[in-house]
Amino acid sequence: MSAKKLDTLEPKATMAVLVADHSTGEVLASVGSAASMEDLNRKAFIDMTRAIRSPGSALKPLIYAMAFDLGLAHPETLINDAPVRFGNYSPSNFDGQFRGVLKVREALQMSLNIPVITLLERIGPERFMQRLQQSGVNPQLHGGKAGLAVALGGVGLSLHDLVTLYAGLAQGGKAVELSVFQRAPKPEARFTSRAAAWQIGEILSSTPLGNARLSHGIAFKTGTSYGYRDNWAIGYDGRYVVGVWVGRADGTPMQGVFARDTAAPLLGQIFQYVAPQHSPLSPPPPETLIVSNAELPQPLQRFEARDALKRAAADKPDIVFPPSGARLAASPDMPLILKLRGGTPPYAIFANREIKELGLRNSEVSLGPMAQGFFALSVIDSTGRSAHAEIEIR
16 A cells, blocks of 8 residues: 555655554554555654654644633634734635634634634644643753744644644543553643543544545545645544655655645555454534534624734735745756735736736746846836845855
């Protein structure tokens, strides 16, 4: 199975898999690399179940669980997916679009960035990191201080860590220690409530998982890190937890591949082998509040951000990426993606006064691979308003 899947990936990419029984913590299967040990191009000698990588969106479920525990939100709470700014930080969704007001459960299922970051801003990144450590994982921070970017993968974790975290969610919020041998159970260490853990499982199991029978019984989440370096898919049923990582072992970017197309199908296929008649997820604990939005207490009907949460001005175009002053590494096989916000389409895009795109109506455009040097990027919208950024490719 792994060899066939490996053939569908680019020559430098490989994959890693970890399977465990979350009721005992026993590791049932661990594949550090699907490639042959002689395959130096894929660096098969590196155990990618233990390598520290960016989890992408795979941590979002724990942020939502913490918001449920703190009484900030409920799966039926309405939340706004609209432009926001935190100081100099203006997060955007992966596709650059905004959905407006929607339910929290929908925001998690669609893996939107802005709703989860507004929740994390209320929770506090440092507080979230403490909760993450309580789940039994060992997050690695560069710079020593957590910021809002941890919601989108701005922290280092391994496949072993993520499987540990999801095993705990499967166990109703109790920390699970993974081991190749069954161990005597330890005193209960809880990192989220039973109700919040069940709510997350109910939301994540509502999305069909390809290659798996009765996939509505598998709670899973994908994650794609910056530059497509890491594709993740982590899921669980009533007994097993499975984690899949796809990427290049040397940490370099892959070419525009998403976890839903690489890691998720493999996750479904593994569940077919491990549990063709998989165990159902646990029923909701008695304390779980299962009601419609209209039946929620007034403060939970709609999430309100802090006063510091301000909508970004959308009356003129803005170059979100790359920001002015950025220094980017040249790559012959990686295009430069220009991301826009605001203004009135269609747009005209220029690089060093040369036209790169006319009539653009999307908020994202590929400028193709860029040579080394300095570039003055400009965007002009249909009303004549403009934005500029100066960058260096080296």
